[in-house]
Amino acid sequence: MSGIVIRAGEPHTIRTRGITLLRSGHREIRRLKRADHTPSIHGNKVWNSSFLIMDHLTRQKVPASQHLMDIGCGWGPLSIFAAKRFGCRVTAVDADPDVFPYLALHAEINKVQVTQETLKFEKLTKARLADVDIIAGADICFWDELTPVLYNLIRRALRAGVQQIIIADPGRSPFYALAERCENAGLDARVVERRTQTPKSLSADLLIINN
Ligand SMILES: C[S@@+](CC[C@H](N)C(=O)[O-])C[C@H]1O[C@@H](n2cnc3c(N)ncnc32)[C@H](O)[C@@H]1O
Secondary structure (H helix, E strand, C coil): CCCCCCCCCCCCEEEECCEEEECCCCHHHHHHHHCCCCCCCCCCCCCCHHHHHHHHHHHHCCCCCCEEEEECCCCCHHHHHHHHHHCCEEEEEECCHHHHHHHHHHHHHHCCCCEEEECCHHHCCHHHHCCCCEEEEECCCCCCCHHHHHHHHHHHHHHHCCCEEEEEECCCHHHHHHHHHHHHCCCEEEEEEEEECCCCCEEEEEEEEEC
């Protein structure tokens, strides 16, 4: 650990829900960018839908004994939150290895441990998901081709015994196509609209699938 300290009130920081997140302009983020870590599949900032998943998990409560997998984790806001708030085991998965230095930085400043895995959604097998209780993903269904990929992942996860899958999105059409596919297939799936005022006024839809 290099002992990075983020002071109260420091610019380019977001303090919310018991965690500290860094914006793109923060000096530590700029340092990583200069070191040539350039995420290439939109993992270039903290995305907003993750805050609504945090609130859902807080209402629901996650026992410390559970294993949460954050898919398409990016800089890991959700992973960091789950590890800090619930003390549960967290695995952060992303196809893009360049997001992980940013996740590691956030884990360090929030003093939490998160397991990292460079893997595409397509490669998350039933066997790999067997010990996972909750899968959560924020802002991960943004291209049409991701709809079938995520649908197939949801089917594998349910077969593997994952208890709940939560995917959040501000309202893109591939996300609604995914929700419709889950509902048409007779899965226990619902879409709920959620709002928050922190860290700013925003809303997202949550696709929640229970096993
Ligand atoms: C819009 S970002 C959201 C990041 C993070 N969930 C958040 O809330 O800040 C989407 C993330 O999904 C990852 N991703 C995109 N396609 C993927 C795939 N097929 N398998 C795994 N990760 C993928 C990207 O690398 C990126 O980090």
